[in-house]
Amino acid sequence: MIKIAPSILSADFVNLERDIKRVSTADWLHVDVMDGHFVPNLTIGIPVVKSIRKCTDMFLDVHLMIDKPVRYIEDFAKAGADLLSVHLEADGPTGIAQALRVMEDCGVKKAVALRPITSPKAILPYLENLDMVLVMTVEPGFGGQSFMADQLDTISQVRSLIRQYNPACRLQVDGGINPETARRVIAAGADTLVAGSAVYGAADPAMAIAALRG
Numbered sequence: 682m683i684k685i686a687p688s689i690l691s692a693d694f695v696n697l698e699r700d701i702k703r704v705s706t707a708d709w710l711h712v713d714v715m716d717g718h719f720v721p722n723l724t725i726g727i728p729v730v731k732s733i734r735k736c737t738d739m740f741l742d743v744h745l746m747i748d749k750p751v752r753y754i755e756d757f758a759k760a761g762a763d764l765l766s767v768h769l770e771a772d773g774p775t776g777i778a779q780a781l782r783v784m785e786d787c788g789v790k791k792a793v794a795l796r797p798i799t800s801p802k803a804i805l806p807y808l809e810n811l812d813m814v815l816v817m818t819v820e821p822g823f824g825g826q827s828f829m830a831d832q833l834d835t836i837s838q839v840r841s842l843i844r845q846y847n848p849a850c851r852l853q854v855d856g857g858i859n860p861e862t863a864r865r866v867i868a869a870g871a872d873t874l875v876a877g878s879a880v881y882g883a884a885d886p887a888m889a890i891a892a893l894r895g
């Protein structure tokens with residue numbers, strides 16, 4: 682079943698609680714954490730995730746765009762994250778494996794994320810132990826960018842690895858998702874879609890969420 686995860690990066694942060702309630706028909710809430718180093722942007726951190734947890738029961742899907750994420754896994758788990766995604770480019774293999782181990786110990790779902798440049802095969806050392814793989818269809822850092830169609834092939838390749846090694850693993854796609862690109866990424870094998878501007882830029886976010894489901 683397709684899951685839709687609105688990205689609060691496109692929400693109005695002054696009215697964050699209101700904007701979280703406006704997407705309550707979605708399946709998950711996607712929270713973009715950026716450190717100004719792994720990506721050229723700064724967003725939100727642990728205290729904000731803690732506050733979000735207090736105002737919604739939605740599944741919190743937290744995308745860590747930060748260097749050496751193992752340093753903060755436990756804090757984000759305690760703040761209320763349900764799933765954490767760490768970028769394979771954000772640390773060496775030992776650091777990524779450690780981050781996944783800490784997620785396991787903390788009882789949060791485990792995901793790895795790939796920048797557009799990263800080979801799908803990079804997920805192989807971790808795949809059997811993952812709940813989700815996140816394929817970026819823009820360069821991480823900002824909302825409102827154009828969908829990178831050449832990532833459709835990466836999505837297909839990741840789907841085929843998932844089929845082979847861990848069929849229960851979800852495949853999330855993030856960046857430039859609208860009703861048209863949603864159809865294309867679902868056809869390529871995605872089952873979880875992140876959308877920021879397509880949801881929060883719409884007059885009626887609930888209708889935009891329904892349109893993404895197809």
Ligand SMILES: O=C(CO)[C@@H](O)[C@H](O)COP(=O)(O)O
Nearest residue numbers: 821822823824825857877878
């Ligand atoms: O992680 C990111 C950007 O780095 C995304 O989650 C964006 O927030 C998605 O925004 P749209 O491309 O859907 O506007």
